[in-house]
Amino acid sequence: MAKIFGRQFNHLSREFIKDLQDLESQGCIYTQLWREEIDEFGFCRIQFHPDEIVRFVDSLDAYDDFLRYRSQGLSSEEALDELSDESVKARVREYNEWAKDTGQPETKFCPAAFYSGELESLVCGGKPDRYEFLQQSYTGDRKFLLSEIIEGFSESVSILNDRDADRPDFGMTCEQDVQDLLYAIMKPIFPDSRPEEYTPKHATTSKRIDFVVPEISTVIEAKYVRNSSHAKDIPDELKIDIESYHKHTDCSRMIAVVWDGDSEITDRSNFEKDLTGPRTIDGTEFQVDVRVIP
Numbered sequence: 001m002a003k004i005f006g007r008q009f010n011h012l013s014r015e016f017i018k019d020l021q022d023l024e025s026q027g028c029i030y031t032q033l034w035r036e037e038i039d040e041f042g043f044c045r046i047q048f049h050p051d052e053i054v055r056f057v058d059s060l061d062a063y064d065d066f067l068r069y070r071s072q073g074l075s076s077e078e079a080l081d082e083l084s085d086e087s088v089k090a091r092v093r094e095y096n097e098w099a100k101d102t103g104q105p106e107t108k109f110c111p112a113a114f115y116s117g118e119l120e121s122l123v124c125g126g127k128p129d130r131y132e133f134l135q136q137s138y139t140g141d142r143k144f145l146l147s148e149i150i151e152g153f154s155e156s157v158s159i160l161n162d163r164d165a166d167r168p169d170f171g172m173t174c175e176q177d178v179q180d181l182l183y184a185i186m187k188p189i190f191p192d193s194r195p196e197e198y199t200p201k202h203a204t205t206s207k208r209i210d211f212v213v214p215e216i217s218t219v220i221e222a223k224y225v226r227n228s229s230h231a232k233d234i235p236d237e238l239k240i241d242i243e244s245y246h247k248h249t250d251c252s253r254m255i256a257v258v259w260d261g262d263s264e265i266t267d268r269s270n271f272e273k274d275l276t277g278p279r280t281i282d283g284t285e286f287q288v289d290v291r292v293i294p
Contacts, residue, residue, distance in 0.1 A: 002021070002268075003267075005023075009064045010068065012064050014152075016060055018151060019060075020060060024269070025273065025289070029045075029046050030046075030144055031123070033131060034125060044131040046123070046131060046132075048122075052122065055116055056115070056119060059088075059111075059119065060114070063111050063114045065082075066079050066114070069083075076109045080109070088114060091115075092109065092113045092114060095112070096109065143216050143218070145189065146190070146213065146218065147289075149186060150182075150255065154294035156185060160181075172261055175223065175224035178222040179195070182257060186211070190216075193211055193214075193215075194212055218252070218255060220255045221238070221241050221256045222259070223257065223258040225258060227264060231260070231266075234265075235275060238275055239275075242279060242281075252286050252287065253287040253289065254288050256290045257293060260293065260294070261294065271290070271292055272291065275288060276288055276290045
């Protein structure tokens with residue numbers, strides 16, 4: 001479940017939730033598209049225009065409703081009939097006819113069926129002038145790979161908490177637990193990452209940071225929300241961290257991973273949005289990205 005653009009999405013896969021979150025925070029999505037010139041898939045960024053964002057969100061909102069009805073036991077046709085937007089229903093039926101006529105019946109009722117024609121073309125590779133290819137492959141984009149690790153952190157915790165009956169669970173009980181697991185996942189993939197070091201002097205104090213990943217000029221701060229009262233203090237703590245971390249020589253980006261296992265943060269979307277974005281402090285520009293998990 002996720003609340004994005006003020007809407008609740010309960011049935012979309014993590015891939016689509018990530019697209020919506022990227023649109024909300026950056027105005028773009030990241031995907032792989034075929035590149036004829038190198039005869040392989042390439043990893044790219046697609047920047048959306050404001051009207052395209054609205055249509056994309058509306059499309060996935062309708063698709064989320066469709067999946068909700070399917071989860072209740074309705075057939076695909078019955079689930080489509082339950083949707084209130086007649087234009088969406090007409091679009092899906094038109095797409096399904098095309099899929100049938102072109103011998104691709106397996107694509108009926110796929111997410112692309114819910115997009116408008118122009119939007120489908122943009123997302124599915126039909127607008128080559130709109131694509132910014134970042135690397136030749138998914139694994140080449142290390143910053144995105146780190147983002148995927150963080151997005152999947154909650155799933156890692158769930159796996160460790162669903163062990164055989166005779167094995168103890170991995171309890172996420174404090175900030176150190178968050179740091180330990182995150183570092184254990186990151187280290188094999190980013191060998192130069194290192195834990196806890198001090199930032200350069202800021203005024204009369206220096207600040208300890210949780211992780212540095214020099215390869216991608218990123219510092220990471222892990223937070224653990226203890227209770228509802230502490231949840232209200234986290235933004236102020238992060239603002240202090242931001243003021244300190246921009247002085248670090250390896251920092252062009254700061255990621256704050258906030259573990260909120262008991263959902264004490266009531267409005268996750270606005271919490272992230274208020275703190276995420278570019279910063280300029282003392283002439284130094286850097287990016288702040290705040291992720292609340294789970």
